[in-house]
Amino acid sequence: MDAHRRPLIDRTPALLAEGYAWLPNRMRETTGSVLSTRLLGRPALAVRGPRAVRFFYDESHVHRHGAVPAPVLDTLFGQGAVHTLDGDAHRARKELFLPLLEADRVARLTDHVTAAWDEAVRSWSERPRVVLFDEAAVVLTRGVCDWAGIPPGAVDAEPLARDLLAMVDGFATPGPRQLRARRARARQETRTARLVEEVRSGALAAPADSMLARVARHRDTAQGPLDSRTAAVELLNVLRPTVAVSWFVAFAAHALHRWPAHRERLRGGDGAFATAFAHEVRRFYPFAPFLGGRTVRELTWHGESVPAGGILLLDVYGQNHDEELWGDPYTFRPGRFLDRPPAPDELIPQGGGDPAHGHRCPGERVTVGLLESLAVRLARLEYTVPGQDLRIPLRRVPTRPRSGFAVTGVRAP
Structure with missing residues (x-):
């Protein structure tokens, strides 16, 4: 270490206090594109x-094994998940998720979800008040379970939706939210492992090309089939991020309320x-604050270094609000994506790199497809937005409108 350089202060307390603003705030104190910290x-x-996205996703720079903190594994991803693997092991496990990259499969999932949405809307009109965040989660759960080949009688959509939401909601914070997330994951891993075992024994039928059947028969490289718990983890890693689109549905409703001209x-x-609107919702509203990995060797970027075994962070929220990339980053303007589609390493709400082989979320295409269709349905839906707390606190990760976006007087189109 340079003798004149001050020891780095650990910024974990500041992260917990500032949330999404933590890394952009620190970046503004430096050159704006790189930061050494602890x-x-x-x-x-x-x-x-x-360019930093490509640097971050270079496997010779970063490993995910051992990089994800235990509280995140125990809530968001699950122990032994694809997110913790590297190299050939990661590529072999990633094959499970390749259907999420196929346009016809994405279209079928969208069809399942929109059918569930249209059915739900009919019941909303009979209720005095509906919270879109919560209702979207149930709709998405029903749709993705149908698509994944899970028989209707095998799961109860509403408690499953609550647990899937809890896994996402509690991953980034200590306290009651994380405790709920841990309990939700343990509960659903046990139930989902039982489904896998029933498929393997022949007690439960699943379509041969369904995600349920795929996880039940998947084999990693030179190893045998996944143990039932790991298979359950990976099936939940299809269900959970699909249901996480609830955050974007609430943000889309918020955007239509603030900027009704769209x-x-x-x-x-x-x-x-609709595609441009979906991209702008994903860019403008906060979802992932940053991504991280463990450095394989000493790395240097723009004159700043981190030793082997350190942490490399990709500033997701900051990049999606970078003035150099977007010009007017704090203006909600879908038209920016009509001028040109986003380059893969510019818009990174769900990570960057190659989704087929790297660590970029393979469900990103699903998110965009679902958000396109559900945003159109939201725009066509008639409802009243009563007084409520629609603030989106940046200290809370993951955040959303505090009220979940409640509506009354729903009238189906």
Whole structure:
């Protein structure tokens, strides 16, 4: 270490206090594209920008094994999940998720979810008040379970939806939310492992090309079939991120409420605008604050270094609000994506890199497809937005409108 350089202060308490703003705030204090700091007791280097995305996803730079903190594994991803693997092991496990990259499979999942949405809307009109965040989770759960080949009688959609939401809601914070997330994961891993075992024994039928059948028969490289608990973890890693689209549905409703001029264009069925609107919701609203991995060797970026065994952070929220990339990052403007589609390493709400082989979320195409269709349905839905707390606190990770976006007087189109 340079004798004149001050020891780095651990910034974990500041992260817990500032949430999404923590890394962008620190970046503004430096050059704006790189930051040396300390996190979770380790030296850390934070980077931002399209070139930094490629640097971050280079497997010779970063490993995921051992990088994900235990509280995140025990809530969000699950022990032994694909997110913890590297190299050939990661590529072999990633094959499980390749259907999420196929356009026809994404279309079928969207069809299942929109059918569940249309059915739910009919019941909403009979209720005095509906919280869109919660209701979207049930709709998404029903749709993705149907698509995944889980028989209707094998799961109860509403408690499963609550547990899947809890896994996402509690991963980034100590206290009651994390405790609920741990309990939810343990409960659903046990139930889902039982489904896998029933498929393997022949007691439960699952379509041969369904996700349930795929996880039941999957084999890792030179190893045998996944143990039933790991198979359950990976099936939940399809269900959970699909249900996490509930956050984007609530954000889409928030955007239509704040900027109602976009409603007419969505209602008219302009597909290109629906795609642009989905991208802008994902860019503008906060979802993942950053991503991290353990450094394989000493790395240097723009003159700043981190030793082997340190942490490399990719500033997701900061990049999605980078003035150099977007010009007016704090303006909600879907038209920016009509001018040109987003480059893969520019818009990174669900990570960057190659989703087929790297660590970028393979469900990103699913998220965009679902959000396109559900945003159009939201725009066509008639409802009243009563007084409520629609603030989106940046200190809370993951955040959402505090009220979950409640509506009354729902009238089906």
